[in-house]
Amino acid sequence: MPCVPYLIALAVLVIELTPAHFIYTGPFLTAVPALAAVTLGPRGTTAAAVLALAISVVTATHNGAWGTLQVYSNFLALALVSVAGFITSRAMQERRQKELDQVRRIAVAAQEVVLRPVPARLGPLRAGSLCLAAGTGARVGGDLYEAVQTRYGVRMIVGDVRGKGLSAVRAVAVALGAFREAVHYEDDLVEVMNRCAAALRREVAVPGAFGQEVLLEGFTTALIAQVPDEPVVQLVNRGHPPPLLLHRGRAAPLMPGLPSPPLGLEDLVTDLPEKPETYPFTPGDRLLLYTDGVIEARNRDGEFFALREAVEEMGVGPAPPEFLEQLHQALNRHTGDDLADDVAMILVDRFDCLPQSPPGESEAG
The missing domain is CATH 1.20.58 (Methane Monooxygenase Hydroxylase; Chain G, domain 1)
Structure with missing residues (x-):
């Protein structure tokens, strides 16, 4: 002692x-x-x-x-x-x-195998991604993200698995695997989310698949977004922080009309979303998808990070990678380089409304 x-x-x-x-x-x-x-x-x-x-x-x-x-x-x-x-x-x-x-x-290498960088160009979108590990030992977090160009438009997911360690990484791999498969074949965005939930349920049902704490208390918050050819964005939100839409210098959260539970807690409610919610997303707009590690970051006085103000201050000038790096620096200044939770973000800009290139061409590039 x-x-x-x-x-x-x-x-x-x-x-x-x-x-x-x-x-x-x-x-x-x-x-x-x-x-x-x-x-x-x-x-x-x-x-x-x-x-x-x-x-x-x-x-x-x-x-x-x-x-x-x-x-x-x-x-x-x-x-x-x-x-x-x-x-x-x-x-x-x-x-x-x-x-x-x-x-x-080793932990970072394992996580990078699961989480690959988002392409800089996805159809009518410029994109960037960022994943930050919390500075608390060598724990591997459960944050996840992905962006894929499909025949239905650009589809993105951001999520957060409860817990840390290998069980959380395995859940991330399961959810992303289901998403990457379903986005190319399911025209219904809600069904894409359902496929992710079903994959997690199947994995949990396997004896010894996750740690005991995940079996008893595990859940995953997730947000799936789709940007079609039209100047809109469609969202399916399952208990995840709402994305921020930066339009004409003002940032506003895209709140869900019907709050829904995270994946794994469907039995707690009777009504789940049957269709995605649609919001305007016009050329010049900027959309930020993030995990709760961003908005729950605290300084020494216990104050939360003011994400909306930071986004509005940076505006639409920097390209997505530079924007996310500036946001990273702002988080470091706020927390004193001591993040308490992992952070994952996707930022996309809509710079035109031209038809998207074929999925195979974008993915190959």
């Missing part, structure tokens, strides 16, 4: 300052930096060594022990143990950091 070195130091101080102390406690002080090296790291070891040294000086002065061999032997032992503890603690910290960095690289 981290407090043990300080408890030992306090016990030594109390015993030594007792008028009739019953034991010579000087050697016990060497345990203070030694234990701190194991539990508190290099800085904690240094602080514990300084504390032990200060207590040695105080007790030697109080007991009038200066000039005795015991005092100088105690100081020498304390110095040797402190130096050895600091070196050992530093080496342990560096080794743990290397191991953590390696695990993070």
Whole structure:
């Protein structure tokens, strides 16, 4: 326990300052930096060594022990143990950091296999994507996104699987696999969402497919958007934060008319959307799809990130990749480079209403 070195130091101080102390406690002080090296790291070891040294000086002065061999032997032992503890603690910290960095690289590589970058051009759209991992250890998040050009138009998905780790990554892979397959064959956008939900239900039904916490509490928020040839965007929202539409310098959330539960919680309601909701999406407009890690990012004062204001401030000037990078920098400034949750975003601009190129040509490019 981290407090043990300080408890030992306090016990030594109390015993030594007792008028009739019953034991010579000087050697016990060497345990203070030694234990701190194991539990508190290099800085904690240094602080514990300084504390032990200060207590040695105080007790030697109080007991009038200066000039005795015991005092100088105690100081020498304390110095040797402190130096050895600091070196050992530093080496342990560096080794743990290397191991953590390696695990993070493996986790990021695994996630990049599942999440591929969005093409810069999709029919009448310019597009960009961004995925940021939270700075909390090596946990792999459950954020997902994809954009595909089909014969029905450009179809996009953004979602967030509850939980972390490999079970969340597996759920992401299942949902994206169902989406990538269904978007090319299902003309009904609601049915595309239903295919994703069905795929997740099938996977959960397999014994040992997910962790126990996912089996009992798991759900996935998801938003599917479709941009056809017409100047509109169609949305199916299942418990996900509404996208932002930037139109003539003003950003507005596209709120669903009928709130629907996330995937995996369909049994809680009786009415689900039967058709997508349609909103104007004209040339010059900008649409931002994102996960809740963006709007729930907090600063040190506990204030949420003001996404609408940030989007309006940046406007439609920067291209989608540059826009998302600027948004990334704004998030870093707000949180002090300490994101508490993963972030995934897709940004698309509608710059014309010309017929889309064939799906095979766009996907090949």
